[in-house]
Amino acid sequence: MTRLMQTAVEHFPIAGSFTISRGSKTTASVVTCHISEGVFAGMAECVPYARYGENIDSVLTEIETIRPRIEAGIDREELRQMMKAGAARNAVDCALWDLEAKTTGNRAFTLAGLAEPAPLTTAYTISLGEPEAMAAQTEQYAHRALLKVKVGTADDATRIRAVRAAAPNSAIILDANEGWTEANLAYHFEVCAESGVALIEQPLPAGHDALLSSIRRPVPVCADESVHKTEDLPKLAGLYDAVNIKLDKTGGLTEALRMRDAARALNLKIMVGCMVGTSLGMAPAVLLAQGADFVDLDGPLLLARDREPGLRYEDSLVFPPLPALWG
Template sequence: MAEIRMSVDIERWPFAQPVRITGYTLTDAPVVLVTLTDGIHTGRGEASGVYYHRETPQSMAVQLEALRGAVEAGITRDALIRAMPAGGARNALDAALWDLEAQRSGMPAWRLAGLAAPAPLRTTFTLGVDAPAALAATVARMPHARAIKLKLDGDVADLDRVLAVRRARPDVDLYVDANQGWSAAQLRRLLPPLAQAGVKLIEQPLPVGADAALREIDHTVPIAADEAFIDLADLPALRGKYDVVNIKLDKCGGLTRGLELARAARSAGFGVMVGCMGGSSLAMAPAALLGQCCDLVDLDAPTFLAADRAFAVQYDEGFLTCPSALWGGGSLATL
């Protein structure tokens, strides 16, 4: 088999406008790009890393360079899981290995993964923290959205934000994400009006390590673990606290692990969603393949960008598809 060469590049993808979440204001998506080539075929993978784990493109590039010898000697995806910890660096390399294998074999990544041919996925569209009136005006300009996720931050306007969006768009499925920004008392107070407003999911309301109270709270709205769920070892501690787990490839370290997590979480009785950090369409493609196995899809990161890659993800009437030329050898071609 031909010798593999790896290149590691750092890119920044500016946002069209800043996005505010709990504790952060984001202005761009810095990513690491891994390219693998054997001189004929090329595989690519992109990752943003996990910002709250202090991952940066620079730190991920260091991890990748440390594994260069094994990569260029032909590391497999299974061996990669043993050689590198979960996180963005492993995600980018894992995606590049999938893409390269698809090119070499002539088989799309979905077939290599043992999945059915992908269908378009309904995705949520995320709104950052803003004033209620501004949020209402924004969603009124989003007739394509069939599902909306609101970022909330724990201040007194959170419920007003939800109600303003619900009045402006009574037709959409509505989800909220507190990014660890609430206390148990706030959650108890907000649950009844959020349920009345038709909110379908609350994502990570309490801080990691301070979420034991979830066992004592009536889940009138299902609760999803995001920051509290990284890998397989986390599942037992989530029982009784969460109803759904949010798998992000940057957290778990790639599609190979993500597919395993989806099966394990469902076997353990959890609902399964796929989310993302930041990034371009290239980061969404492997996550969208995982999305074929999930109950809820939250893969709208490229919609925040001022510009995207060639062969970008297509968002149409609230659904996403990935063009065959983007990643995975036609794995996500529109049916």
């Protein structure tokens, strides 16, 4: 049966602003991919990320380039081999998962060979700001089990201590977004250990990972910008304790599942993260995150409005997607 593909760009306002070491934004812009086959249709979204050389136009062009193969019936494995890892492939790959679920009458987790998913404890992100502002924001969410705190300045000690004081009972992931340096790395590590931080995400710029081999790591360290696909993992084993798997980096659920299994084989802990997007982007990641050591799927919670229907969130829990959303 002939397939038809459509793409669209949607913009969702962020509640306030979202700030990391590289800058701030007030809108989440997503590209959606809609693939239909007769009366059935699969849909997914991706978030182009400038840090990886992506923008809305480049992602749309990538998807359009593969249109003839998609409409001719390409499968996910062929797609993985034909498109590079990144946001464009993620939108197509996850739309194909959704389409297969609908055409076969099976849930996506069954197609992936996974057990029925359960609710997960997700982090909630605290944006980078002055220590007093970060502490005030943290106080609002101190009831949450897990917080992800954005840092990445030359001196984050005051920020780390202020956040810990504001949320004494929450587990904390600290995300430096490549913002630390060889000069301040050891100092920040010691402050993190003193403050009971559970995980430090991407402290150094990608490509500077070797520095981690020559320094004591008193807190587990997680790769994010340094790891995109399965082939990146072997060179990071021994330098990092965990890897952050994001569908927009891996280029979809198909590659992400391979990467998860390969990371576990290398004794790396698993974090499943996200860009700032809607429930449609988080839904396939909820399947990937089953059994993960850390889950950061709070994208919709950072928006002023989500798409309908969306994922169900209750405090720190995110529930598996219903078929009306995805999969």
